[in-house]
Amino acid sequence: MKKIILTGGGSAGHVTPNLALVPKLRKLGYEIEYIGTKNGIERKIIESENIKYNIISSGKLRRYFDVKNFTDPFKVLKGVIQAFFIMKKEKPNIVFSKGGFVSVPVVIAAYLSRIPVIAHESDITPGLANRISASYCNKICVTFPESLNKIKDKKGVLTGTPIREEILNGSKIIGRRICDFRDNKPVLLIIGGSLGSKFINDMVRNSLDKLLQKYNVVHICGKGNLDSALLKKTGYIQFEYINEEMPHIMNFADIVISRAGANAIFELLALKKPNILIPLSKKSSRGDQILNAASFEKSGYSMVLPEDTLNLDLLVNKVDELYNCRNEYINKMNKSNIDNGVDKIINIINKYSIK
Structure with a gap:
């Protein structure tokens, strides 16, 4: 052996x-x-x-x-x-x-x-x-x-x-059961990376009331980043970090906001999930996520929002734009030859x- x-x-x-x-x-x-x-x-x-x-x-x-x-x-x-x-x-x-x-x-x-x-x-x-x-x-x-x-x-x-095989085999039915939303609004999934992102967390939570008018929101916010004041907010569920449930929740989501780490974006591509990428800025990284995001944007797989140009109104408007154009992104991802x-x-x- x-x-x-x-x-x-x-x-x-x-x-x-x-x-x-x-x-x-x-x-x-x-x-x-x-x-x-x-x-x-x-x-x-x-x-x-x-x-x-x-x-x-x-x-x-x-x-x-x-x-x-x-x-x-x-x-x-x-x-x-x-x-x-x-x-x-x-x-x-x-x-x-x-x-x-x-x-x-x-x-x-x-x-x-x-x-x-x-x-x-x-x-x-x-x-x-x-x-x-x-x-x-x-x-x-x-x-x-x-x-x-x-x-x-x-x-x-x-x-x-x-890419983990289980990511590709998630169940939308199980994802719906985990989240237990009370209506059938489109599902917006927020992924801030395994360690979480304060910038994305703050941006999403400050936009939450507007987002919840049209979407149910699943927020993976990172260890120690739960907001107890929002635990009972209808249509909003937050997790510090999830592993076994992730394939089901990703399958359940209609659109996604994510950092631009390579593992995350290639999983989104494999699952054909329309997404907004908010790459780590050069102030807090070596700039690799900016390059990853630019490559996906050029291929038509992702919408990219740089941190230094992002504000609350822009985020909400771009989420709506992504959802309305989601089929265009899905069609582009379906044509990808990346295995x-x-x-x-x-x-x-x-x-x-x-x-």
């Missing part, structure tokens, strides 16, 4: 694509383990899937000045040593990395152990972790065609992003696994 170690963390976006590979890896007979941090969001998600979870130290990789930049490299070094001993003990045939700061020591340790590494980059421009890891990887799978010229040494291969990346990535993993 072959063994694979998966890694990636920092946000759910670095974990869920790994989970999309798990059913097929198990079907092919792979023994699966994971390496992450003690308190990372990845731990709870992975352990709930009954996958062995190995803990290492890892420092955060920052693009800005912080006093921890002087101490975190030592945490990374400690993580490399810990991951190296895990490799020696577990003897995996291959490592698959989804990026995030926890992945760097794992990838380096695998390289030092002569274990092949396949990485995946969701965004158009590689994140810092994948840029650091690239020299130690055999192949880097990318989601956007525009990414190929950003990967050196011909290591890049276009696969698309892996689920699971099979292509699995083929690369099989090709590079140590015999």
Whole structure:
């Protein structure tokens, strides 16, 4: 039996694509383990899937000045040593990395152990972790065609992003039951990312009375971001974070407002959900979501509203415009030739696994 170690963390976006590979890896007979941090969001998600979870130290990789930049490299070094001993003990045939700061020591340790590494980059421009890891990887799978010229040494291969099978099999009936709305208004789903978005939360809640005149609203607001004053608002339901219910709620939704992380937008594309993307601004990110959103807007899959131009009236007007033009967006998405990346990535993993 072959063994694979998966890694990636920092946000759910670095974990869920790994989970999309798990059913097929198990079907092919792979023994699966994971390496992450003690308190990372990845731990709870992975352990709930009954996958062995190995803990290492890892420092955060920052693009800005912080006093921890002087101490975190030592945490990374400690993580490399810990991951190296895990490799020696577990003897995996291959490592698959989804990026995030926890992945760097794992990838380096695998390289030092002569274990092949396949990485995946969701965004158009590689994140810092994948840029650091690239020299130690055999192949880097990318989601956007525009990414190929950003990967050196011909290591890049276009696969698309892996999408969880369960996302594609949600039930509108179960989604309706979960939300328990009292009427048949169109359903607007708000997704602020796994950690939530204060900007989107505030914008939606300040527009709520107007939105609820025409829509039922499902709001995924992030951990610790529930607004107790709105809990009994008719036509409005909020969740901190959902996992098992997500496929059903996404299937139930008519239109969606979302950040522009690659995993989220490709799930929306796969489900043919008309959407408004509000990408993270360059003030709080490296600008990857802006590029992702621009690519989807150019293809006709999404409407894009930059944070710095958005106001309450504009948001409500654009939601109405999206709903009224929803069939145009659905038709564009139906013509997309972008496939689920699971099979292509699995083929690369099989090709590079140590015999």
